[in-house]
Amino acid sequence: MGVKLGILGLGTVGTGTVQLLQDSAGRHPLLQEIEIYRVGVRSLDKPRGVELSTEVLTTDLESIVNDPAVDIVVEVMGGLEPARSLILKALSNGKHVVTANKAAIARFSAEIFTTANQAGVYVMLEAAVGGGIPVIQPLKQSLSVNRIHTVTGIVNGTTNYILTRMQTEGSNFNDVLADAQRLGYAEADPTADVDGLDAADKIAILASLGFGGRINLQDVYTEGIRQVSKTDIAYAEKLGFVIKLLAIAKRDTPSSPLSVRVHPTLVPQAHPLASINGVYNAILVEGEPIGQVMFFGPGAGAGATASAVTSDILNLVAVLKTNTAVANPLLTCGHQEYCQIAPMAELITRFYARFLTNDQPGVIGKLGTCFGNYGVSLESIVQTGFQGELAEIVVVTHDVREGNFRQALAEIRNLSAIESIPSLLRVL
């Protein structure tokens, strides 16, 4: 008897997964034991990129998760509800679940994994972070003996695609976003991509795996890319940086609180993450004793994501075939405690800031004095251009405590010579 799949969703990822399963020649032989038994969609009238018999498709998704014949539920519908309820129902009914839904996992992991553990089934989520890149299983298994210090990732394909095209072509933000949506990279509501929320969900999942505790999503500092301008991309390039939306989780010592954050960042051109362009993602993991290891590949799109979803399905087929009642501790989630997260004011980082000032003598000196008052030391300060009547001054600091930098800025804002501070970005 084959293993029966109930797939929830037949959009970009669902279609890619069905295509892969229907074309099994030359792939792992276990794929041939999988039957696409039911597929749940919203509309039966939509044209589909795959052929499925009419009795397979249904709009009644509850009937799939309640069907005793279904062995594995594959949730690729996205969104919070009804995805959450359907996952919980499937697990309570003793079905293993594969999901690509980072939004649901980042918010509801406590109840989802508790339910899975109670039912003795597994939740697999390789597609939820880094699309096709294997990163969840490596963190759970191959790297699990390491003490992780830092996980730094470009984990949102849409924003990396937008920033890359803004940089290489000087393109307009909205035109490039429309292309990312057409190519199937963006979320149904691209706000999640552009405002950094998708990357926040993903770094919460990676941090939880890397640092062995639950992450409260509200504690993840999140800034998107809307405020990144062509002017800053050009200045960054002149200074030897590229601008990337980075998701970072870091712990200095095993007993110190975690820093977990998402923000556009100036990355030195020689850094391994600087050359990750387009829809590609990369996750740099630093730990002891391994040192640095970087995972790189396509972070979104039908085929790449289907590769991750289907490899999870295959792992579960292998579990079902071995028919053991003992839970594999490398596949379950045992985290109960929440990680302590450090406030952003305590972060030690470099900053890039762009100021528009009245072109008066002594402005640079006044800026330097305000920074000096709060122990902010400057790596460089340049006045390169004008915006109309206003002089443009760009500053890069040395490492500074974020709280001190913010205090200096508050004082600078009160200087009569300062017209505005259009950009403020962290530097890796």
Ligand SMILES: NC(=O)C1=CN([C@@H]2O[C@H](COP(=O)(O)OP(=O)(O)OC[C@H]3O[C@@H](n4cnc5c(N)ncnc54)[C@H](OP(=O)(O)O)[C@@H]3O)[C@@H](O)[C@H]2O)C=CC1
């Ligand atoms: N696109 C990508 O590159 C990646 C996506 N993901 C994640 O994968 C998941 C799916 O994404 P994607 O394939 O892009 O999404 P799509 O919007 O392309 O597809 C969603 C599918 O789910 C169905 N669906 C959604 N809501 C309901 C509902 N309430 N009832 C019945 N059917 C429903 C839709 O039905 P219908 O077709 O009838 O409208 C559609 O088939 C998301 O969690 C996403 O974050 C993860 C990695 C990469």
Ligand SMILES: N[C@@H](CC=O)C(=O)O
């Ligand atoms: N919208 C996401 C899809 C994959 O998770 C992205 O752009 O990375």
Ligand code: NA
């Ligand atoms: Na992945």
